[in-house]
Amino acid sequence: MEIVELRTHRRSELVDVTRRVQEVVDRSGVRAGIAVVQSLHTTAAITVNENADPDVQHDLVAKLDQLAPRDEPFYRHAEGNSDSHLKTSWFGPSLTVIVDGGRLVLGRWQGIYFCEFDGPRERRMTVQVVAAEA
Numbered sequence: 001m002e003i004v005e006l007r008t009h010r011r012s013e014l015v016d017v018t019r020r021v022q023e024v025v026d027r028s029g030v031r032a033g034i035a036v037v038q039s040l041h042t043t044a045a046i047t048v049n050e051n052a053d054p055d056v057q058h059d060l061v062a063k064l065d066q067l068a069p070r071d072e073p074f075y076r077h078a079e080g081n082s083d084s085h086l087k088t089s090w091f092g093p094s095l096t097v098i099v100d101g102g103r104l105v106l107g108r109w110q111g112i113y114f115c116e117f118d119g120p121r122e123r124r125m126t127v128q129v130v131a132a133e134a
Contacts, residue, residue: 006124
């Protein structure tokens with residue numbers, strides 16, 4: 001397992017971490033198996049989405065902000081980031097991607113994203129590469 005550190009720059013943003021995950025797979029030497037990517041935070045998630053058009057990330061963040069606004073009269077969490085916890089729960093803290101031929105198996109327009117919902121911050125995610133049994 002490797003811990004990957006990253007810095008986010010906005011309160012809500014999707015950071016493409018595909019290259020960094022692939023680098024962990026490369027270092028592992030695994031040719032066939034899976035890579036598990038996990039956020040180590042309760043206000044940041046991991047997802048796969050389109051990586052060809054940055055407007056997709058913008059639209060996703062904008063819609064999430066509309067669905068779970070930062071301030072709601074019924075929020076009780078004293079830190080003021082209840083929306084961030086909701087968004088993270090919707091996406092989940094981790095995902096699994098198949099590895100074949102030493103490469104992440106992703107569609108032509110897919111990328112792996114670290115989803116920041118309470119930034120900007122220093123963040124960490126883990127990547128565990130598991131070899132398939134022979």
